[in-house]
Amino acid sequence: MKTYNLTKEDKELIEKAKEIIVKSKPVNLIDTGDVGAALITSKGNIFQGVCIGHYCGIGSCGEYQAIGAMISNGEKIIKKIVAVWYDEKRKRYEVIPPCGKCREMIHQTSKKNWDSEVIISSSKKVKLRDLMPYAWDGTIERK
């Protein structure tokens, strides 16, 4: 898999993911706000979200919230995206790759998101297409 080194813009986006974790802390819900996500669109706008840990299968990942905010604001092309987990025990942040559902969500949102840059660690990023080498070709874009 081809990987790329992080740029200054990538590192700034990681800080945006950390920022939303801190911002969500006052809600004080179990398993909520431990992961923050931030994305930058093709137009240069930044959207953020945190994971929601509600029980009964109704919770969702931080990337879901960030993508939902992007769509709600009329955009669907993700230039780059990152998720950061705050490890409460060790009091430190860790960049984590998106789960399978989030990879699929990025993909279904726009075919152009095959070229989205996904930051997978504190030093590397990849293209979405490389995280989903045998993905089906479905998107929900209107023709």
Ligand SMILES: [Zn+2]
């Ligand atoms: Zn996810």
